[in-house]
Amino acid sequence: xxxxxxxxxxxxxxxxxxxxxxxxxxxxxxxxxxxxxxxxxxxxxxxxxxxxxxxxxxxxxxxxxxxxxxxxxxxxxxxxxxxxxxxxxxxxxxxxxxxxxxxxxxxxxxxxxxxxxxxxxxxxxxxxxxxxxxxxxxxxxxxxxxxxxxxxxxxxxxxxxxxxxxxxxxxxxxxxxxxxxxxxxxxxxxxxxxxxxxxxxxxxxxxxxxxxxxxxxxx
Numbered sequence: 001x002x003x004x005x006x007x008x009x010x011x012x013x014x015x016x017x018x019x020x021x022x023x024x025x026x027x028x029x030x031x032x033x034x035x036x037x038x039x040x041x042x043x044x045x046x047x048x049x050x051x052x053x054x055x056x057x058x059x060x061x062x063x064x065x066x067x068x069x070x071x072x073x074x075x076x077x078x079x080x081x082x083x084x085x086x087x088x089x090x091x092x093x094x095x096x097x098x099x100x101x102x103x104x105x106x107x108x109x110x111x112x113x114x115x116x117x118x119x120x121x122x123x124x125x126x127x128x129x130x131x132x133x134x135x136x137x138x139x140x141x142x143x144x145x146x147x148x149x150x151x152x153x154x155x156x157x158x159x160x161x162x163x164x165x166x167x168x169x170x171x172x173x174x175x176x177x178x179x180x181x182x183x184x185x186x187x188x189x190x191x192x193x194x195x196x197x198x199x200x201x202x203x204x205x206x207x208x209x210x211x212x213x214x215x216x217x218x219x
């Protein structure tokens with residue numbers, strides 16, 4: 001009986017130790033699980049912080065590029081007049097009235113500068129950029145409707161004097177100084193030859209009727 005009692009106590013102690021051991025293992029596993037969860041949460045936070053820092057860096061780089069001059073340059077560089085107007089109208093609501101007015105002036109000025117720079121680099125027979133503005137296209141459209149120019153803006157059976165008068169009239173209304181370079185390129189004529197036609201036109205009485213006709217067409 002004494003032996004059995006000792007045996008029972010030994011088994012009980014062993015069972016208790018095993019229970020303590022497995023309990024300890026479970027606690028370790030639980031602690032590891034919590035630790036893994038904490039590590040995962042921390043990694044998510046780090047990833048979000050890195051993403052936020054990366055975005056802030058991109059925003060800083062973008063803001064450093066988006067200056068007033070850069071916006072004016074980008075809008076002025078649009079060859080299509082309607083695209084320029086649409087881009088300008090997107091920015092203007094962000095500006096005060098006086099700033100918006102100056103914004104339009106600066107764009108117009110830069111467009112003119114870019115057009116002047118492109119005159120000497122243009123392809124003969126093709127309208128230079130300075131004539132691809134909304135105002136210029138409207139004027140040239142009137143001349144097409146009057147059958148003075150064809151759909152490609154080329155002279156429609158006009159004499160040299162009449163061509164010179166058309167070029168001068170259009171450029172006067174568009175405030176283009178490089179009259180003969182612009183229309184010399186468009187019509188594939190030598191600027192000096194086109195200019196000489198104007199002198200002849202001013203000496204011809206019949207040119208007065210054509211000038212009056214142009215005045216009525218172009219307004």
